[in-house]
Amino acid sequence: MSTKIFAHRGASKYAPENTMAAFRLAELMQADGIETDVQLTKDQVPVIIHDESINRTTNKRGLVRKLTYEELRQADAGAWFSRDYAGEKIMSLDDFLEWFKKTPMLLNLELKTNKYPYPGIEEIVLNRLTEHGMKERTTISSFHADTIRRIAKLDPEMDTGFLTSRRPRQLFSLMDAIGAKALHPKYRLLNKKLIQDCLQHQVPIRVYTVNQPVYILRALEADCDVIISDVPDRALELQKGYNTS
Template identity: 45%
Template sequence: MTYIFAHRGSSKDCPENTMAAFKKAFKDGADGIELDVQLSKDGIPVIIHDEKIDRTTNGKGYVVDNTYDELSQLDAGSWFSKKFNKESIPSLQLFLEWITPLPMLLNIELKNNIVEYNGLEEKVLQLLHHYGMMDRTVISSFNHYSLVKIRRLNNYVQTAPLYSSGLFEPWEYVKAVCSQSAHPNYKSLHPYIMKGFKRNNIPVRPYTVNSQKWMKYFFEWGAEAIITDYPILARELLTAFHHIPRADFFKNSDQTFYNEKEKL
């Protein structure tokens, strides 16, 4: 069974990383939510992707130069559509209060590969512990030093390195950074790479899988999860996958990767 993680929430229907996007993802049938966390000037974990607030709010400047009160007063929805003008940058605490009672998984990406946020790892772990979300959360980052730090602070929560290029034997690299799973760019996952991950029992959750062809490819391989902007589409395809014989399921799809796997 492949889990469906909504990338920054249902970010094709709502402004990314807002409560509207997260609530829509739950409604769309997502199994989990992927989101990005940084620290405000006063050390509050906040949910936003870019290091600067310019693209997704009506403000300007860096996240790190604004207090949480200042960030929470910004309009984080009108850039997407005027009907979302009341959406704001949520704190991680606010989000956890919402998701804790729901039957959903969580992927927190630590956005500290450009701006070094002192104490980000500790603050995130404290909140996860407080809300009892450790066993439902995987922490990922492009900053792999940060993931090693997470493991030193807490050897229970699962971690996963994010990477975009073709690492040599990436399953060995995952072990080297003390992680248990991997979040690669989906285009790097050729059949022989998927086979290596399978052989080493390392779960793979590729990002950002938006085409039907690639969704079907990862469902057939039994990927642990996919991270997608279209959770409702992924849910429909996954439902079809479990009710239609595989030969029929792939009949009208692009066979490139499916055939390559069959040759191994």
């Protein structure tokens, strides 16, 4: 199996996260896929943003769930990173998918439901993926077990990934109960036991957020299904060297 390299929130080391600039750069770097985040606005529009508030990554303030899509569009999502990116906007999932489906890349959508539940987000996102013909190229992931369970119930064929920054007790029983098809662990959890357990249970490992060469190489050695990185160019270069060594 060849490990795939996904750009975390786009090529977010080099351009403002979750903007078209970061996504286009990931495509230019020839990343295999993009990992990005979805939340719902006050008027139920699915949008691409990581934080529950817009404070850190725009020039405005407020919670995503308390603002309409048009209000979010007034915010500058690029200038905080660099003046070179002033004018970048928070994107709707529809606009993102309209661009993305024309690329050769794979997609990982994380539903950010671990703090606010965003009732109905699972069905909304599944409907958008269906409308854009993107279900077969997409994985839906979440830290929230109930979100994965709802996705699996709504569409048993949908690829799902359970995100975790720690190893819960009875991990594989939990994943089986909620219908998670893959494990998305934090890179520091990757060790021989986890790798062996995933092999035994035939569970793909898609590890996040892997930026340092030593951890990228460890994930390559473990034959992880996916490496999610802020620096996809670095991961691809290390992969090239690893494959020829």
